[in-house]
Amino acid sequence: MPEESEFPAIVRVVGEALLGGKNDAEFYRGLTDLDRTLTVFDGPQPVGSTTSHGFTMTLPGGPRPVAAVSAVGVWPTHRRRGILSALMRRQLADIRARGEDVAALFASEGGIYGRFGYGPAAAAVSFTLPTRDAALRPDAPRDPALRLRLLDAADARKEIAVVHQAAAPQRVGEFQRGDAWWTRVLRNPPGNPFSDLRCAVAEDDAGPLGYVLYRTRQTWDDHGVADCALRVEELYATAPAAHTLLWEHVLTRDLVTTVTCDMAAPDDPLFHLLADPYRARRRHVDNLWIRLVDLPSALERRSYAAPVDVVLEVADRHCPWNAGRWRLTADTAAARCRPTDQEPDIRLDTAHLGAAYLGGTRLGGYLAAGLLTEVAPGAVQRLDTALHRADLPYCGNVF
CATH class of the missing domain: 3.40.630.30 (Gcn5-related N-acetyltransferase (GNAT))
Known part of the structure; x- marks a missing residue:
């Protein structure tokens, strides 16, 4: 956690990374929780930072706590040194420790956050x-x-x-x-x-x-x-x-x-x-990107439009506690997600589940692109049907 006196320099790092204009540190201080802010230093100089906001966000199943990730940036002379990866890994571990099973963000570039398990879950x-x-x-x-x-x-x-x-x-x-x-x-x-x-x-x-x-x-x-x-x-x-x-x-x-x-x-x-x-x-x-930080908890607390019983083999590089095989059984009343040794019906990355979590992105698109594997015929269709919502997800305020 950075010190209060370091905040203006942190704002400058993020502003420079995002090619922003003049950055009003006093204004952004009112939006920022230093307890949720991570910063990497090179000597006394901040060279990378990220923060998250503790929001109550509407998810399938109702409003609940979500970590809203924001202000991610690395000083231009310190790119390609693993700073962003270190920040993302530490942030995900901290989010899990707080008991927030879902993270959300607005992506400045489409090629960055999929690497860290986020998927494009909503459009505008x-x-x-x-x-x-x-x-x-x-x-x-x-x-x-x-x-x-x-x-x-x-x-x-x-x-x-x-x-x-x-x-x-x-x-x-x-x-x-x-x-x-x-x-x-x-x-x-x-x-x-x-x-x-x-x-x-x-x-x-x-x-x-x-x-x-x-x-x-x-x-x-x-x-x-x-x-x-x-x-x-x-x-x-x-x-x-x-x-x-x-x-x-x-x-x-x-x-x-x-x-x-x-x-x-x-x-x-x-x-x-x-x-x-x-x-x-x-x-x-694109609008919101979603990351399942605690996969079984996130899937159990979600609502479902139809019954489903599916075994998922999930790859998760940055949250290893999510990796492995999970049996998801759900109906319109409740859901259960537990580890299993059964053979998988679908093999996929955690980013694919994040993209589909809000009900606005279909896993069938990833299947058609060859980015996930359907072992049991029809399993992707059954899961997409269960995840479906009649309305489209959307967030009207960039954070």
């Missing part, structure tokens, strides 16, 4: 939508009892926190935000070409049912015609009619010609509400 989409093409379906759910209030985001903090707290358990991958994380979400960074954050709250007489955070940018074309942009930062709602009302608000703002969103769930209600979904130009990107 960014999209651009011209407002002239943004009509919603006539049968979109609407509720005349709902109304909108527009205000500065900071003034809506308590109300939107209530909405998010209620919405997060409904989406696998979301985590409950503390005060420090709300400060980050509602921050107006200097030099942003867009406006300060605005908030529209959808509510009825019982209270708030949804909100959208967005920024605008005022521009005019060469003929003096408004060509303004609106960027949605996030939208959460606990009722379908609130989704409709909030999307209608941002898509019909006067002077706005283009609405964009850098990160939305692939199955966001908007893509079903649009009269012509093709008008939203979408680009898919």
Whole structure:
């Protein structure tokens, strides 16, 4: 664990490794638990670091503790010396010792974290939508009892926190935000070409049912015609009619010609509400990566969509306690995962199980690519069926 006085230098290491701009050590200190931070030194100089946040994240089966790994970086002159591998191994052992059986992260590069047992478990989409093409379906759910209030985001903090707290358990991958994380979400960074954050709250007489955070940018074309942009930062709602009302608000703002969103769930209600979904130009990107730190515990605490009885032979280089053969027996009520000497039905890497854990990635893709071995015909299909979820996992806040 580093000392308090060393934190600014650690922030500089991570910022340099990730090619960041000016790094605000005081701001990031509010988000960082030094007890969960690991640092490698070359003499007095930090040359590598990683941390994790203790989140309550929604997983299949319900919210529970997850280690949210963040701020991973090695000083550029000290790459290729085993620093990252040492940090990852030690961090995984510490996470296990805390009793957290799952770790999650956002990957800066797709080729790094698979080596350490993480698998791409969720996706997101960014999209651009011209407002002239943004009509919603006539049968979109609407509720005349709902109304909108527009205000500065900071003034809506308590109300939107209530909405998010209620919405997060409904989406696998979301985590409950503390005060420090709300400060980050509602921050107006200097030099942003867009406006300060605005908030529209959808509510009825019982209270708030949804909100959208967005920024605008005022521009005019060469003929003096408004060509303004609106960027949605996030939208959460606990009722379908609130989704409709909030999307209608941002898509019909006067002077706005283009609405964009850098990160939305692939199955966001908007893509079903649009009269012509093709008008939203979408680009898919990875979202959460998942690592099973304590494999039997993680599999036993998960919910399953169908009964399954399968023997897994798991390779795990960095968490050797996970390696070996495990018999997973589960139904829609409970699961059991125990060591076994039985012949395996599937041979795979722990990263494959991490990718499939949230129910958004199919093991069948790895099978088709020849990256796992199906010994018993149909075993991968049966396991994929058991891991399936009707909704797609997604995390709306990069940590």
